[in-house]
Amino acid sequence: MLTAITKNGKKLCLGYDYKKESLLSLRSKEDFFCPICGESVLLKLGDHRIFHFAHKRGGTCREFYDHESIYHLDGKRQLYQWLIKQNIPAVLEYFDKEIQQRPDILFKFNGKKYALEYQCSPIPEEIFSKRTKTYLENDYIPLWIIASRHLQLKQRDIDTLSNFHYLFLRSSLPGTFFIPSYCPEKQHFHLVESITPFSIKNAFTQHSFYSPDRLEISSLLTPKPQKRIYMPKWKTEMDRIIQNMIRYSDQHKKKFLLEIYNNCLNPFLLPPEIGLPVPHSILIQTPPVIWQTYVYLDLLSHKKPSDFITMQEMKEHLNRRVKRHEVVSRHLPQVSHLNPLLAVIEYLLYLTKLGILSKVGETCFQVKEKIWIPHSNRERDESMVRFNQKHGSLCKIINEN
Template sequence: MLVAYRKDGEKISLADYRNRDELDQFRKKEEFQCPVCGELVILKLGSKRIWHFSHRKEANCPESYERESSYHMMGKLQLFQWLKQKGIEAELERYITSCKQRADIAFDWKHKRYAIEFQCSSISTEIFNKRTQGYVGNGITPIWILGGNQLKRIGVNLFSFNHFQYLFLRKEEDIGWNMPVYCPDTRSFIFLQHLIPVSSKKVVASISTSQRSQTNLAVLFTPSPVAGVPLSKMSHELQKVKTSFFIQPNLAQKLFLNELYTKKLNLLLLPPELGLPVPSAPFIETPTLVWQTYLYLDILRYMREGEIISEQNVYNAILLRKHRKQITLRTIPLCSGGDFYAAIKEYLALLVNISTLEKLSGNRFKMMRPFYLPKSVEQQVWAEKQFYDKFEKIIMNQFL
């Protein structure tokens, strides 16, 4: 905590002090109170951690559900200083009584109210939603920024995500999925864009960085567009995902492999139309390869040229798999528009664009080119190359 009250009610922010001796004199003469609970707090002026106020061990403050790290305090202090340098009237650790929440930073900009939440440790979806809804319900727009220490990069354009990282996803009409990250160690913003899941835990994304001093506030809302990740990168990661199913499969993967086996199919010899990226894929936690394969097993595999299905047939098949707990959906709190239905629609539209299906009236589809099922690894490699060479532009145009 970087802000407290003196006994006379005056607010004291450590962001305003650089002189340790001055603060040391304060500490000897004054007592400080928490702005939220009113209990006494201790001013700590150590040499290893950033100067801060700390509750006593027996304190029971409603805002002390997470212990602040030096990394977190340094980050929000730097973000506060950045806003001040931009000429924006910001307040550090403002307690908003209307929603009973303490924002890391609160500020007004262009006649709107904002609250920055700089999150450097994992919290539950319930807490994230509660704080988000608390702000929104009081006319405040929350800006959630992920701490750089929580960004797990495992390749050039490859990241490891769990439920926590997915909470920070936002979707803009012009640039698609994006996520703001800040690292106080390097004093830089990191922006992820064009995020596409390739498995339940791996995400490919474009990444760009910007030094804090060179970053404008507007970029925090809408990052400057960058090129998406090439389809070749996604297809490469898809092959690695397939291989991983045979190494240490979890229960869901074992059940998936077993169903393929009982239907005399091989995971490594599936049609290239399965596992295709679609913009709304993050709304489905189950890997794209798996839910599209289930749709193939339930409906598309049996369709002959000229046969017709309805959009509702496809939805029902997905919902049945969901009911059996073979498909899991994901809620993304910061994205008010879109759901798993959008991902299904996008996949059907993609199959139309690559001439596998033809769109008819009444949300019906006619099979134009039945799926080709390779019989050997050589055939699969050949089929996939032919497929991607022919349809790469169409597949990637979804994300423009």
């Protein structure tokens, strides 16, 4: 830990750049105590490790300071200094007795109270969610920052993100999502942005790197969106998902395939209007090509031109699929207020831009033309050509919404 209390009740914070000589002198004449449990602690001043306090062997205060790594200590110290240099009121290792939680850093910005947690080791989702919920219920805005060493780029613009990674997902502007991380060794922020999942674990992403002196807190909380998905590459991934679904089919995939076969659909001949990238699809763990096929079957396949699709129908369709576990919501504690129905609405809005639907008022869509279902590879290629013509060209960058 980086904070302790002296005999006379003063707080000593090692988040500041103390000289070793000054701390050696202070250690020779002072005793230090844990601010939480009151036990005596040792001031460690090694030559190769960050200065820190440590409980003596046999101490009982392990809940808040158990096995903190040097990587973690150095990271939260650098983050604390980053805030202080911006003249942002911040407290390192503040313990809130009422909620029995201790964020790594408490700070205030624009009249709001933030609890910054720098997480370097995996923790159970239940603990993450409980801490986040407690912060929100007590007027804190949680700001979880993951250690950069947990992020590994799979390809230039594709990441493999686990459920643990998604716990750190934040929303800056409507429909924009990002994961903040920090590396104390390289001393830079690493933002994973423009996250658009195409499968349970894989997503198109963009990466930005900033040194602390080039990134202000406002830019970390609300980074500028960068939506850059090339439709040809997206469609390639959609095709790969279908191929893998046929090759490695589990119980849920078999159920999906059986349903589309029963509705006279061929998984290899799905129209290009099914499986499109929409911002809030991140709220749904089920791949877009699957949940959008369900939207087609439930809301579009039986409709004729001039028929309406109501908000009530959308809700009933989604709730039924979720209840059957055919559509699975993603666990996102920091954006839990967002409803996966937003993804369905965005998909229908996308279809309005393709001329399939038209929007009527705030809660209704009207069918303008039916989605044409290919019955051969030639017809599928023709439908793709028409689809691409509506977007300009195959290489056009999608910047929807």
